[in-house]
Each structure stands twice: as structure tokens, then as C-alpha cells.
Amino acid sequence: MAVNLYIPSESDIHPVAGVQIGAAEAGIRKANHRDLTVFRLAEGSSVAGVFTLNRFRAAPVQVCETHLAAGQGIRALVINTGNANAGTGESGLQAATQTCVELANILDIKPQQVLPFSTGVILEPLPLDRLVAALPQAVADTADNNWFMAAHSIMTTDTQPKIVSRRVALGNNTITITGISKGAGMIRPNMATMLGFLATDAGIAPELLTDMVRSIANLSFNRITVDGDTSTNDSFIVMATGQSAVRIESVSDPLYAPLYKALAEAATELAQKIVRDAEGATKFMTVHVEQAKTPEEALKVAYSVAQSPLVKTAFYASDPNLGRILCAIGYAGIADLDVSGVNLWLGDVMVASQGGRHPNYQEEDGQRVMQQAEIPMRIALGRGEASETVYTCDFSHEYVTINADYRS
Structure with a gap:
């Protein structure tokens, strides 16, 4: 069951x-499920993306990067669920490329103007014939107000759709930002086993958008973890259609900062929703590390704690076995860490100070915090001024069940 995941009503989702x-039922893995989604973009739209660092990068990831680099102007996205088209070698690349060719023929655009995305089971051939047969139906279904449907159609083991939508005043104009994401397991940057699609009607110069999407990903999707596994298909795409009166060409534009902030906040909300709906999650945890020498050092500690199975199972049980947190801090890889300078808070409770149990700490206080659905942790290393935050969840019996049965 998702942890405090807000789902806006359809009336609150702005085209x-x-x-x-548009979407269609291709029957790629399961029947009676919309598993093929198509985005059509206005001519002149700017599109940029970041992708997984897994060396077994899926075929669609490779094709996306090639098509973005070609600079032909992206006009369409095509997304299938149920099959990752990863670990499929040359035939997988051919299937991803042919998907682009088939959609381009329908839309009368170039194949290099199509970006393909896949998510699902790895090491199985993509059923290209079923996908291609459903493309005309997906295109015929395209409409302005299908974001809510798309949020459902890209789901795999997700239990809830993940969508964000807002209108933002910029100067004398108002822009729209709407996006969707999917992901529930095999979550660990860079990136997570996730797909994220964020769109705005603001105009953003292509080169500027490329820099923005990398920075935004580092603040959002690259700050979440469920189980420490980096998937093969992870992709985060930002689309700027330029259909509003706002046009931003450089970081010196006075509207750049508020637009960047709005996009980053929307991406962060989508990223956090992935953690809130993580496989089997019952708790949403924020790990904030401060007083580190560098941001990289802070992230080392944050991820060490956030990914520890012992920490995560203790939180599932509301068991204040909080020495596990100190243990994870200690093996994070900071060779010269002086543990006598480390302090730890769980919510409003100071658990450890100067590297040991705080004199006033009572176990019932720790248990009180751990029983909450939202749990903040704060770790002060006493080494500097850098800080970073990572979002994670607990490990439950259900996580094992879901992943044991994933292919059945």
C-alpha cells in the first residue's frame, strides 16, 4: 500500500x-491492459533526457540517445510496458529502431524524431508484431487530456499512478507543468528503474534544456532508492513545447530561476511518489546528512543508510535497533571519519551523540518515531558544511513476494 501518495483528481490535471x-492494448505481456502509450509533440518542441548508467543499457535507451544526438527535433515518444527489451542484443536494437520507423510512418515524421521507451521483464525478446499492430490505435486515441490515463498505462508493479500538474506564474504569463512517472522496485540512481516524463508549454532553448534536465535529475530522481538496484531502462525526459508566451534562452533570463525551481519541484514530487509506492513499502524515510566535507561524502553516507537491508527491515518492524544506522554510517567508505563527532536524530529524538548513545535517549522515544508512516533521519558528521538528502522506504515481506512472483 502506497505511503501518503497524493493522486490529483482528473480535473486538477492540466493539459x-x-x-x-494516446494508449492502446498491445497484449505485450498481459491481456486487457493498456500497455502501449504514444506522445505527440508540437513541431519546434525542445526535448532532453538522461538515462541509466547500467552497462547493460536497454536497446530503447541506446536508440533514444542516438536520436537525441541527431538533433532532428523530437516529435513523438512511444512507451511499452511488460517487456524491457534489455539484454536482447542486436535484435533488440533492431526492434527498438523498427518501432520508431513504424510510428514515424503513421505520423509522417522521420524515425530519428521518435524516442522509444520500454519497461518490464529483462532478457526476453520484444513482441514487435503486437506492438506495431497496436500503434494505429494508440495514435487514433491521442488527445490533450490523456495524462491520467497515461500515468496508469505506463505502470508495471506500481500500485498507484504517479502524476503531478501545476500552473505557475512567470512574469506576466502563466505556464503549465505536468508530468508522470513509473517505478516501484529495482530503484537506485543513476537512475532508478523508472520512467519519468515531464512537460511544460514554456519555450526553452535546446542546449539550455539539456543542462537543466541533468541538474534536475540530480536533485530528484538521483536522490531516491528502494533496493539499491540500478535498472537497464531508466529514463527521464523533459519536453518544452514553446506553446506559451514564455521563451527562455539562457540562465541570465530573469525567468530562468523560477522556471527551473518549478520543474525541479515537480520532478522531486514524481521521484518521491516512486518511493512512496515502492514494492511492499509501509514507511517513507528521509535521510538527511549534514556537516560533511563534500556533497559526495554526504551522499555516500545517506545511501549507505538508505540501502541497508538491516536498517530498512528494522524500520518495517518499528524496532529501534538504531545501532544499525551507526553501522551503516561506519562502512560508508569515509576512511578518516572520526565517529566521536557523529550525531544522529530520529525525528525529534536525539539518538546518538559524539559517536555513542545519547545519555537522554529512551528506546520508547525511538519506537514512537518509527511507528509513524513518515520518518525523518538527520545525521551530522561534524566534518564540514556540505549536506545532501536521500529518500527511501522500509523493506517488508511483500517486497520479497512481489519480486519472487514478478514473472508469473
């Missing part, structure tokens, strides 16, 4: 001018 979405 983005220049984006149309």
Missing part, C-alpha cells in the same frame, strides 16, 4: 499545449 497522448 500541456503541444502535447497529445
Whole structure:
């Protein structure tokens, strides 16, 4: 069951001018499920993305990077669920490329103007014939107001759709930002086993958008973890259609900072929703590390704690076996860490100070915090001024069940 995951009503989801979405049932893995989604983008849209660092990068990831680098102007996205088209070698690349060719023929655009995405089971051939047969239906279904449907159609083991939508005043104009994401397990940057699609009707110069999407990903999708596994298909795409009166060409534009902030906040909300709906999750945990020498050092500690199975199972049980947190801090890889300078808070409770149990700490206080659905942790290393935050969840019996049965 998702942890405090807010799902907006359809009336609160704002269409983005220049984006149309449609979906169809291709029967790629399961029947009676919309598993093929198409985005159509207005001519002149800017599109940028970041992708997984897993060396077994899926075929669609490789094709996406090639098509983005070609600079032909992206006009469409095509997303299938149920099959990752990863670990499929040359035939997988051919299937991803042919998917682009088939959709381009329907839309009368170039294949290099299509970005393909896949998510699902790894090491199985993509059923290209079923995908291609459903493309006309997906295109015929395209409409401005299909974001909510798309949030459902890209789900795999997700239990809830993940969607964010807002209108933002920029100067004398108002822009729209709407996005969706999917992901529940095999979550660990860079990136997570996730797909994220964020669109705005603001106009953003292509080179500027490329820099923005990398920075935004580092603040959002690259700050979450469920189980420490980096998947093969992870992709985060930002689309700027330029259909509003706002056009930003450089970071010196006075509207750049508020637009960047709005996009980053929307991406962070989508990323956190992935953790809130993580496989089997019952608790949402924030791990904040401060007083580190560098941001990289802070992230080392944050991820060491956030990914520790012993820490995560203790939180599932609301068992204040909090020495496990100190243990994870200690093996994070900071060779010269002086543990006598480390302090730890769980919510409003100071658990450890100067590297040991705080004199006033009572186990019932720790248990009180651990029984909450939202649990903040704060770790002060006493080494500097850098800080970082990572979002994670607990490990439950259900996580094992879901992943044991994933292919059945």
C-alpha cells in the first residue's frame, strides 16, 4: 500500500499545449491492459533526457540517445510496458529502431524524431508484431487530456499512478507543468528503474534544456532508492513545447530561476511518489546528512543508510535497533571519519551523540518515531558544511513476494 501518495483528481490535471497522448492494448505481456502509450509533440518542441548508467543499457535507451544526438527535433515518444527489451542484443536494437520507423510512418515524421521507451521483464525478446499492430490505435486515441490515463498505462508493479500538474506564474504569463512517472522496485540512481516524463508549454532553448534536465535529475530522481538496484531502462525526459508566451534562452533570463525551481519541484514530487509506492513499502524515510566535507561524502553516507537491508527491515518492524544506522554510517567508505563527532536524530529524538548513545535517549522515544508512516533521519558528521538528502522506504515481506512472483 502506497505511503501518503497524493493522486490529483482528473480535473486538477492540466493539459500541456503541444502535447497529445494516446494508449492502446498491445497484449505485450498481459491481456486487457493498456500497455502501449504514444506522445505527440508540437513541431519546434525542445526535448532532453538522461538515462541509466547500467552497462547493460536497454536497446530503447541506446536508440533514444542516438536520436537525441541527431538533433532532428523530437516529435513523438512511444512507451511499452511488460517487456524491457534489455539484454536482447542486436535484435533488440533492431526492434527498438523498427518501432520508431513504424510510428514515424503513421505520423509522417522521420524515425530519428521518435524516442522509444520500454519497461518490464529483462532478457526476453520484444513482441514487435503486437506492438506495431497496436500503434494505429494508440495514435487514433491521442488527445490533450490523456495524462491520467497515461500515468496508469505506463505502470508495471506500481500500485498507484504517479502524476503531478501545476500552473505557475512567470512574469506576466502563466505556464503549465505536468508530468508522470513509473517505478516501484529495482530503484537506485543513476537512475532508478523508472520512467519519468515531464512537460511544460514554456519555450526553452535546446542546449539550455539539456543542462537543466541533468541538474534536475540530480536533485530528484538521483536522490531516491528502494533496493539499491540500478535498472537497464531508466529514463527521464523533459519536453518544452514553446506553446506559451514564455521563451527562455539562457540562465541570465530573469525567468530562468523560477522556471527551473518549478520543474525541479515537480520532478522531486514524481521521484518521491516512486518511493512512496515502492514494492511492499509501509514507511517513507528521509535521510538527511549534514556537516560533511563534500556533497559526495554526504551522499555516500545517506545511501549507505538508505540501502541497508538491516536498517530498512528494522524500520518495517518499528524496532529501534538504531545501532544499525551507526553501522551503516561506519562502512560508508569515509576512511578518516572520526565517529566521536557523529550525531544522529530520529525525528525529534536525539539518538546518538559524539559517536555513542545519547545519555537522554529512551528506546520508547525511538519506537514512537518509527511507528509513524513518515520518518525523518538527520545525521551530522561534524566534518564540514556540505549536506545532501536521500529518500527511501522500509523493506517488508511483500517486497520479497512481489519480486519472487514478478514473472508469473
